[in-house]
Structures are given as C-alpha cells and as structure tokens.
Amino acid sequence: MSIRHSLLALLQDQPRYGYELRVEFEDRTGAAWPLNIGQVYTTLDRLERDGLVSKDGDDGGGHVVYSITDAGAEEVEAWFAGAVDRGNPPRNEIAIKLALAVSLPDVDTSAVIQSQREVSVKALQEHTQARKAVSANQRSSDTAWLLVLDSLIFQAEAEVRWLDLCEARMVQVQRRPGE
Structure with a gap:
C-alpha cells in the first residue's frame, strides 16, 4: 500500500496537517x-524532501500544515493513471506458514489449515455484515468504504477457497504413500 501516494491524494483535496491526514485516510x-501517526509524519518529511509537498506554516493550533506542490500533483496523477504492479506480490504469511508446515516433520498441517479457515470465515462474515450495514444506511460518502469492504470480502472468499484447495492437496498427498 502506498502511504506516500495516499497522502498526496488527500492533500490534493486541501492542505492538512499530519493528524488530519491520518483521520481522513482512515x-x-x-x-x-x-x-x-509516526509513519504519517515520516512520510510527510520524505515528501517535503522530494519536493512533492511544502509546509504552509502553523495552523494557529501548533500544527504544521502541508500542501501539495505541482510536482506532487503530477505524481499523484500518474499514480491514479497507472495500474498497481502485481509483478512482486507482497509476502503472504499464511502461504509461507503452510509451505513450511508441509515441509517440516511433526506439524499438523490439517490443523493449521483448519485454524486459519476459522479466522478467514469469521473475517468474511464480519466484512459481509459490515457491508450490509453500510449499504442499508448508505450515504454518498460511504462509497469509498463500500469499495474497501468489497475488496476485503473478495480477498476473504479467495482465501477460504485457497484453504479448501490446500486441504484437498493434503488429502491427495496422504493417498500417495512413499512421497
């Protein structure tokens, strides 16, 4: 996730100080x-160093307000115009855990799969309920949250399906003695 670009995008809307950016993002x-909040301010420092934001001074309450520069606006425009690179997938702790579980002796891989399935199904249910609640009371400002919820639902569904496949593969391996 690009915090850098997210903060730039929020600054396109209006100048803000760090805590406001954090609240808006969330x-x-x-x-x-x-x-x-430390990550927000560290990122703002780097953005200023790179000439993508500038400090507008104090807001009167002791907060340093940042605004986007022309170079920052160009960068965020390019970010929105481009696709997210899928060439180097992020680390997936569950996949790593299962890969190690099947390759190490004395690890009950089926139990690892079942434990993760319970967590994944619970997350799927929670995201689905949240989506229903937001949809029932939808305001125009809820569209962003609905998009995030849809993404989380699809990810949880895919994870449950993948865990089902892992379990099926474990059954196949157990049927083939001598491997």
Missing part, C-alpha cells in the same frame, strides 16, 4: 489499514 478506507 475515514475513507474504513480504518481497514490503520496508520501510525
């Missing part, structure tokens, strides 16, 4: 990916 994404 509001617009339903807090699905909470931001550490």
Whole structure:
C-alpha cells in the first residue's frame, strides 16, 4: 500500500496537517489499514524532501500544515493513471506458514489449515455484515468504504477457497504413500 501516494491524494483535496491526514485516510478506507501517526509524519518529511509537498506554516493550533506542490500533483496523477504492479506480490504469511508446515516433520498441517479457515470465515462474515450495514444506511460518502469492504470480502472468499484447495492437496498427498 502506498502511504506516500495516499497522502498526496488527500492533500490534493486541501492542505492538512499530519493528524488530519491520518483521520481522513482512515475515514475513507474504513480504518481497514490503520496508520501510525509516526509513519504519517515520516512520510510527510520524505515528501517535503522530494519536493512533492511544502509546509504552509502553523495552523494557529501548533500544527504544521502541508500542501501539495505541482510536482506532487503530477505524481499523484500518474499514480491514479497507472495500474498497481502485481509483478512482486507482497509476502503472504499464511502461504509461507503452510509451505513450511508441509515441509517440516511433526506439524499438523490439517490443523493449521483448519485454524486459519476459522479466522478467514469469521473475517468474511464480519466484512459481509459490515457491508450490509453500510449499504442499508448508505450515504454518498460511504462509497469509498463500500469499495474497501468489497475488496476485503473478495480477498476473504479467495482465501477460504485457497484453504479448501490446500486441504484437498493434503488429502491427495496422504493417498500417495512413499512421497
């Protein structure tokens, strides 16, 4: 996830200080990916160093307000215009855990799969319920949160399907003695 580009996009809307950026990001994404305020300010420092934002001074309450520069606007425009690169997938802890479980002796891989399935199904149910609740009371500002929820639902569904496949593969392996 590009915090850098997310903050630039939010600054296109209006100048803000760090805490406001954090709140806006979490509001617009339903807090699905909470931001550490230290990460926000570190990113703002880098964006300023790179000439993509500038400090507008103090807001009168002791907060340094940032605004996007022309170079920053160009960068965020290019970010929106381009696709997210899928060439280098992020680490998937569940896939790593299962890959190691099947390759190590004395690990009950079926139990690992079942444990993860319970968590994944629960997450799927929670996301689905949240989506129903937001849809029932939908305001125009809820569209961003609905998009995030849809993504989380699809990811959870895919994970459950993948766990089913893992379990089926384990059954196949157990049927083939001597491997």
